[in-house]
Amino acid sequence: MPPLFCGIILFRIVVRMKEKRDRPPASIFFLSALFAFAATAGLGIAKMKTAKPELPRTVGPWVRNEAIRTISAENIFEYMDGAGELYIGYRFDRLEVTEYTAPDEKNILVELYFMKTPDDAFGLLSLDWGGEPVDLGVARQSAEKQPTWPNALYGEGLLRLRSDKIYARILAEQETPRSRKAVLAIGGAVVKDSTDSSSPTLLRQLPETLWPEWKQRRGVTSYFRSHLVLNSLYYLSQENIFDLGHETEAAITQYERESPLGIQRFRILLIQYPDAGAAGRALAHFQRAYLPDHASSSTETQNTVSVEDGWLGYKLNGRRAVFVFECKDREMAAAVIDQL
């Protein structure tokens, strides 16, 4: 704990200096405060680095195996083949795997994915909002004024949840009322000390409604960084035509409305880049790769284009780019990108 150590040394030096005078100056109190701050900061940093949920040793008849398998980015493919790309696409740190076993019961597998940020954990959960939202007792962020997103979803024996930087999958090999209870109890242990249930700031750029009648389909709103994830949500190209990567953030969703002709929908893709230069280069890449037959618009930073499945629009705004797909006409595409 370097801050603590330095604080101690500094304090002792100043105290010794001041001992030669009869009156202790205010600087001693300042340095005392500095010492106290350094000590607690050191402890705080230590706590952040090692924050790890304590899983119960027993849950009903199930007993946790003592062995925990730790998987890194280097060997994740040995563990889960191509599924590993999903987690690597979200700035994966490590995976810890353990199992619960019980006589006369099937196993419960616990996978804790430690990600770099809570946004990455959120993103993994956002890939599928299906299932039953369950309240495992995660404290809500009072500052967040947007409607909140579920933190935990359960379905047929699988609990998926996010807790700070952790995304977890807790899977009962066979669902029974007892295994459900056990799975939820384990999930509760994972989230017990959770302090951050906020959603990515980027999602707040997507309004709940556009004009009165177009509503965001929250069930298909996802947050991601990787073009492989984009392709699993909405295929646009084999290649990474938006220059997505760990330094970018992206969100995709649909808006829909009821009409006499049935439900109408369009799709928005919002990407934030590290800087305006990266955003500009990405837009140019998209134009070359997706709109090669619209070369005349290749230098436009805002445009609407008719393609095979409707009107497409895009706009560059600093380090952010917004794309809209499958609009019914040019006016709608233009109006959407103007709104965002």
Added chain:
Amino acid sequence: MADKRKSLTRRDFLQGTLGAAVGASVLGTKWLEPAQKAAGSSLVAVVRDAKAMDSANVVNTEVLKTMLDNVLTKVTGKTTANDAWHSLLKADDIIGLVPTPHLNPTHKEVVEAVKSSLIAAGFSGEKILDAQGGPDKPKACTALIGLPGLKAHWLTGIGTVMKLYILYSGSARSYHDANSAKLGGILNLPFVKGKTRLVLVDALHPLFDKGPQVDPRYKWAYNGLIAGTDPVAVETVCLRIIMEKRKANKGEPWPLSPPPLCVEAADKEYGLGTSDWSKIKVDLSGWKEDALLG
């Protein structure tokens, strides 16, 4: 050839650049049924039994054995499983069984049933090897029997037949992105080419979304075995079943994303078989409810 392939975009699918099977899978359009099958169609046999698994998804090995015998005779046109095996394999073949190893793996009961059936047909148990793994595995075999589990795949659309031999490449990760279309090329590797005598898909408890990681919400008891000697035709039938199940689940078309480019590439670029539905004859027998084959 594959490296110079134009990068395919969504617009290519919308323009109808690609084959009907892949196009239908990504756009959610209807599979077009031809008036009649083309001459020389590839036969794919689908055998189902409602009792193949119980309500806890435990496999009934007796029922499975009967299903296996049936699918073998239907694929080969022979009257017994023994004769079927002998029409596919040579007596001195070193036979490699290639199951899906994990993440919705091939049921061990299916692997055991195949092995037992081969032994019953007179093939030496010592010459029946587990051939799933690195390149050394197929090199040790003169014949391969693919035994994949039926599942969708988040990277390749479908992760069943064409993906089965990915470890033979020695660089599985290189097929995870745009290069997934090159999966068929693995079957043309010198130490693999021509060895696959049968593809038998474990369709007892398939996964229709979010593969390869298992999500029980997307598994269902299809209770089937799907087999053929044309791996692309088998994959195409599997693709159709997955697509129809997705549509049934959502109540509306639920396209696969990304599209299973490997299927058409296996046909058009690697010449491994046909993905043209008009050239695939499906012989469906047994339990017909929700067969998802039109």
